[in-house]
Amino acid sequence: MYRQTIPTTARAAIIALIKALQTGDITACRHLPSSTSPAYWAMWARTVMVCRACLPMLALTGEEDSRCDHCREIVPMIHLEQAGTEGLVILHGACPGCEGIPEMRTA
Ligand SMILES: [Zn+2]
Ligand SMILES: [Zn+2]
Numbered sequence: 001m002y003r004q005t006i007p008t009t010a011r012a013a014i015i016a017l018i019k020a021l022q023t024g025d026i027t028a029c030r031h032l033p034s035s036t037s038p039a040y041w042a043m044w045a046r047t048v049m050v051c052r053a054c055l056p057m058l059a060l061t062g063e064e065d066s067r068c069d070h071c072r073e074i075v076p077m078i079h080l081e082q083a084g085t086e087g088l089v090i091l092h093g094a095c096p097g098c099e100g101i102p103e104m105r106t107a
Pocket of ligand 1: 029030031032050051052053054
């Protein structure tokens, strides 16, 4: 079942990826071209796309690990969300205020 709408946070993450692709700023890890792993891209690490084994490369430390990718606030509890498909996983962190807000229906 396809949902009619996606959360605004997922939409923002997808748009961020499209922008990064347009500017040509993304470097893939050396495994991706021959890997069967999905490609992972994170909103907080816009310049790299990695395989599952390289996911630790995306890890953040300290305050940055608690920063919302949407409102840029640092919060005590950040929720890791995923958008994308089986082959491409788009990761983004959302604070309780931004998390999963359904997109307004226009119809
Ligand atoms: Zn890799
Ligand atoms: Zn937020």
